[in-house]
Amino acid sequence: MVGMEGAILLIAIVCFLLGAFIRNFLLVLLGLGLLIGYPILNGTTDILGFWGGVINQILVQGIANALQQAFSSLVNWISSSIGGFFGGIWDSITGFFGWMGSGISGFFGGVWDSITGFFGGVSDWFSGIFGG
Numbered sequence: 001m002v003g004m005e006g007a008i009l010l011i012a013i014v015c016f017l018l019g020a021f022i023r024n025f026l027l028v029l030l031g032l033g034l035l036i037g038y039p040i041l042n043g044t045t046d047i048l049g050f051w052g053g054v055i056n057q058i059l060v061q062g063i064a065n066a067l068q069q070a071f072s073s074l075v076n077w078i079s080s081s082i083g084g085f086f087g088g089i090w091d092s093i094t095g096f097f098g099w100m101g102s103g104i105s106g107f108f109g110g111v112w113d114s115i116t117g118f119f120g121g122v123s124d125w126f127s128g129i130f131g132g
Contacts, residue, residue: 006058008038009051011034012030012032012034014031015027015030015034016031016032017031035051039051
């Protein structure tokens with residue numbers, strides 16, 4: 001019900017202030033009538049307590065929602081920033097080790113090919129001499 005009461009409070013305040021600003025007595029009375037009459041029609045005589053409760057609920061809900069959204073946005077920003085930072089570092093590390101692995105593999109592959117080529121040539125030489 002706070003939505004309806006909040007809207008009536010806003011209308012009452014706008015009517016009162018606008019009436020006071022343009023010196024229209026009927027708008028001032030309409031604003032005061034809404035501020036006083038609405039709580040009485042809802043069964044309360046504590047007019048200040050009624051509107052104080054409405055204002056308190058509106059402010060508390062608004063502040064709580066704003067804080068929740070701000071905290072959620074901050075957490076999302078931090079997680080995306082940190083994730084991007086560490087993701088970039090991880091990509092650099094894996095890229096370096098991938099490059100090193102291919103370089104080492106290529107080097108030892110060449111050494112192995114030279115060794116097997118040499119012994120394969122020796123083997124062919126011996127089989128040519130003794131095999132005949």
